[in-house]
Amino acid sequence: MLATAVESTSAKIIAGSDDLLAEILVRSPVSSLIRFKCVSKRWCSLISGHHFSLLHTFRHRRSKPSGLLFRHKPSLHPDATTAPESDFELVQLNGGVSTAPSLRYFSFIPGQSSVSGTIILQSCNGLLLCCSFPFMAGTRRRYYVVNPTTQQYIELDPPLEDGTSAIFLGVNLAFDPSKSPHYKVVCVQITLRSLYNYRIWIYSSKTRSWRISLESFAAPFDMVFTEGVFWNGAIHWINPYGASLCLDVDRECFRKMPEIPFHQSNLAGKSCRFFGESNGHLHLVEVEGPQTTQFQVFEMKVDYSQWFAKYRVDIGGVVAAFPEMIHSYLDSGDGNYYDFSILGVHHEDDEDESLLVLNIPGKIITYNFKNGNSKELVDFAPAGKDKRLMPQLGCFDIYQYSETLAPV
Incomplete structure (x- = not known):
């Protein structure tokens, strides 16, 4: 008692x-x-409450991705001219798919629908950077930071220059809950000084304001600012020919990066590039043309001293298990062509669980680096449709997803 x-x-x-x-x-x-x-x-x-969200985010600051957000239909590049029409599913890497109705056209954001559309630009530690699809001439593009778990969002009004909204070449989200509960949005804008001269704008969730961080810097004309990767406190960009830039977000200055580990003379024959972060590791993959099943996954050392070969891959067994990857109609007598794209590298502390995520015709599958086994995650091909005719997914169609209460 x-x-x-x-x-x-x-x-x-x-x-x-x-x-x-x-x-x-x-x-x-x-x-x-x-x-x-x-x-x-x-x-x-x-x-x-805001205080509880901050407390929980800090305590669970090392949370791993819960799975992958997969778009049913391939999305369009942010510069395309037609609005996307698709839903998202949450794909668990251990198998199974659960529909995420809260992400249907991001319907919890006022004004968003299958007509206007919302495009995900980046996923970063549980938060998504999105933009609206301006389907009418003269419509201003709107940017959002979204927490899909809590369905909270904030709209970011682009800064004004001479009374008009600044136009960005690339917009990137920087959020590291292990260091701060606040995030930054890093934007690259071309200046009028020359074709290859740029400036950096930064939005801070702490101050709720924009400011110019770097007034002027030079970069190669083909630097892909739309595909920045946040890792180790910095935004990283690369171009198709091996050049790279690394912006330290807190210090607001550029770091040196080692050269991409590929021979410049062979870059024209490379395909299937992947560049991304997973569980605190930065990875880079290049595949030498469509007729090979062997390649390496490179990883950057934390001190930026070098790229090193983390995994050596041979997907010959995957081709045997999924023969729809073979496109003999492309064959001109010099061997088979293999249809696949790399969607992600899922790095785990337990190497037995580290996976390569691949898109093959009509399916998303995983490849286990340790034992070479493959597993189907989802079959998205309509019944009766020839999988070989299914379009490839790309970096705009699948995103890491982490559950978080982080406020926006």
């Missing part, structure tokens, strides 16, 4: 103190907290 009375008193003390209740709930994973919001209005208010 005494023990029961003590337990009852303790429960009342906890129930009566938001601080004690928060200290207990903050240890729970995001998926549980979303369900806990249904317990009562008080719990919902506590879990939805």
Whole structure:
């Protein structure tokens, strides 16, 4: 009886103190907290609060990706002229697919629909950087930072220059919850000084304002600013011919990067490039043409001293398991062509669980670096359709997804 009375008193003390209740709930994973919001209005208010979100984000700052956001139909490049029409699914890397109705055209953002469309530009530690699709002439493109887990978002008005909105070549999200609960949006704008001269704008969620960070810098004309990768506190860009830039976001200066480990003379024959981050590691993949099944996955050392070959891959077994990858109609007598693209490198501390994510005709599959086994994650080909005629996905169609309560 005494023990029961003590337990009852303790429960009342906890129930009566938001601080004690928060200290207990903050240890729970995001998926549980979303369900806990249904317990009562008080719990919902506590879990939805800005302070609790910051506390939970900091405590769980090393969370790993929950899976991949996969777009049903290939999305369009942000500079395309037709609005996208597609939904997203959350693909678990251990198998299984769960529909994410909250992401249907990002319907929780006012004004977004299958007509206007919302494009994901980047996924970074649980937050998404998105932009609206301006389907009418003269419509201003809108940028959003979105937390798909909490369905919170913020619209970023581009800074004004001479009374008009600045136009960006590339927009990148920098968010590292292990260092700060705040994020930055880094934008590259071409200047009027010359064709190869640029400036950097930075939006800070801490100050809720834009400012010019770097007034002027030079870069190769073909630098792909639309595909920046945030890793190790910096935004990284590369171009098709091996040049690279690395911007330290906190110091607001450029770092030196080692040369990309490929012979310049062979770059024209390369295909299937992948450049991205996974679980705190920066990876780069190049495949030498469509007739090879062997390639290497390179990783950058944290001190930027060199790229090194992390994994050596031979997907010959994958081709045998999925013969739809073979396109004999392209064959001109000099061997088979293999139809695949690299969607991601899923790096785990346990090397037995590290995976390469591939798109083959009509499917998303994984390749285990350790044992070479492959597994189908999702078959998105319509029934009766020849998979070999399915369009390839690309870097605009699949994104890392992490559950987080991080406020935007």
